[in-house]
Amino acid sequence: MRVDFAKFSSIKIGSVLDVKIVDDGNYDNEIIIGRATNSLVCSGNIGLLDDKYDFVTIKDGILRVGAKTKNAKLYNFAKAHNIGGFEFLSKLPGSVGGSVRMNAGMKDWVISTYLLSVNSIDKSQFEFGYRYCNITMPIFEVAFEIHQGFDITKVQEFANMRALQPKLPSLGSTFKNPPNDYAGRLLEAAGLKGERFGNVGFSQQHANFLVNYGGGSCDDVLCAIATAKKRVFEMFGVMLQEEIKIYN
Numbered sequence: 001m002r003v004d005f006a007k008f009s010s011i012k013i014g015s016v017l018d019v020k021i022v023d024d025g026n027y028d029n030e031i032i033i034g035r036a037t038n039s040l041v042c043s044g045n046i047g048l049l050d051d052k053y054d055f056v057t058i059k060d061g062i063l064r065v066g067a068k069t070k071n072a073k074l075y076n077f078a079k080a081h082n083i084g085g086f087e088f089l090s091k092l093p094g095s096v097g098g099s100v101r102m103n104a105g106m107k108d109w110v111i112s113t114y115l116l117s118v119n120s121i122d123k124s125q126f127e128f129g130y131r132y133c134n135i136t137m138p139i140f141e142v143a144f145e146i147h148q149g150f151d152i153t154k155v156q157e158f159a160n161m162r163a164l165q166p167k168l169p170s171l172g173s174t175f176k177n178p179p180n181d182y183a184g185r186l187l188e189a190a191g192l193k194g195e196r197f198g199n200v201g202f203s204q205q206h207a208n209f210l211v212n213y214g215g216g217s218c219d220d221v222l223c224a225i226a227t228a229k230k231r232v233f234e235m236f237g238v239m240l241q242e243e244i245k246i247y248n
């Protein structure tokens with residue numbers, strides 16, 4: 001199947017690639033992409049999950065979710081069934097598989113909080129950290145503990161946090177926050193806020209968001225990232241680490 005990642009991805013930048021539709025019987029080392037809301041896909045041996053991994057269900061008191069399921073669908077299911085802990089997904093784009101791989105979250109909430117297993121392997125077999133987990137296999141299905149009590153006040157809190165974020169196409173935060181600091185603060189202090197690289201640039205609203213002003217290219221993104229890392233390192237001695245995933 002041909003996919004134009006300049007249309008598919010949230011930053012609206014990427015290449016047109018032949019991708020394989022992957023299931024647990026035909027996986028052959030492809031890089032699995034979910035919704036590309038955290039990935040710049042310029043080249044590579046890319047796989048997308050088969051549609052059979054798009055489901056949310058409760059079985060034997062456990063929430064079972066296919067990795068292709070959109071976060072929004074899991075959020076709606078949790079809300080409809082009065083399940084707590086997934087409120088932050090109301091404002092988190094992407095798929096459940098990608099979110100588990102990234103250990104995505106907002107404020108104190110991360111998707112691994114109530115996670116029980118990945119592909120039926122117990123969570124204790126994996127390490128989770130800040131926007132990190134050490135899972136290297138394709139994620140097909142995950143299971144979560146059910147905690148009753150969907151909290152609508154949290155949804156409003158997350159919406160308020162989002163109000164200040166750039167509306168232009170992006171991949172969310174470009175860099176991870178270094179220990180005891182903020183990537184956005186360092187980028188701003190290095191004069192990168194609002195700086196453009198071709199058709200992309202570090203947003204005027206939030207310096208850690210690299211936004212596409214229209215017609216941005218993979219090279220524009222790579223140039224912006226390399227320049228920012230170099231400048232921040234030269235000025236502050238901090239080597240920023242990408243939060244986004246780059247397949248180039």
Ligand SMILES: Cc1cc2nc3c(=O)[nH]c(=O)nc-3n(C[C@H](O)[C@H](O)[C@H](O)COP(=O)(O)OP(=O)(O)OC[C@H]3O[C@@H](n4cnc5c(N)ncnc54)[C@H](O)[C@@H]3O)c2cc1C
Nearest residue numbers: 034035036037038039094095097098099101104105139172
């Ligand atoms: C406007 C905006 C705001 C955002 N805000 C936040 C935020 O507040 N907090 C936050 O944590 N993130 C945020 N993000 C980033 C993004 O929403 C999350 O990282 C999301 O969970 C990524 O899901 P995805 O399906 O798009 O992953 P992708 O971008 O498709 O993939 C991300 C990584 O996971 C791997 N992967 C994807 N699916 C699988 C699978 N099934 N099996 C194995 N590996 C897989 C990919 O290879 C890649 O390495 C934001 C993004 C945008 C655009």
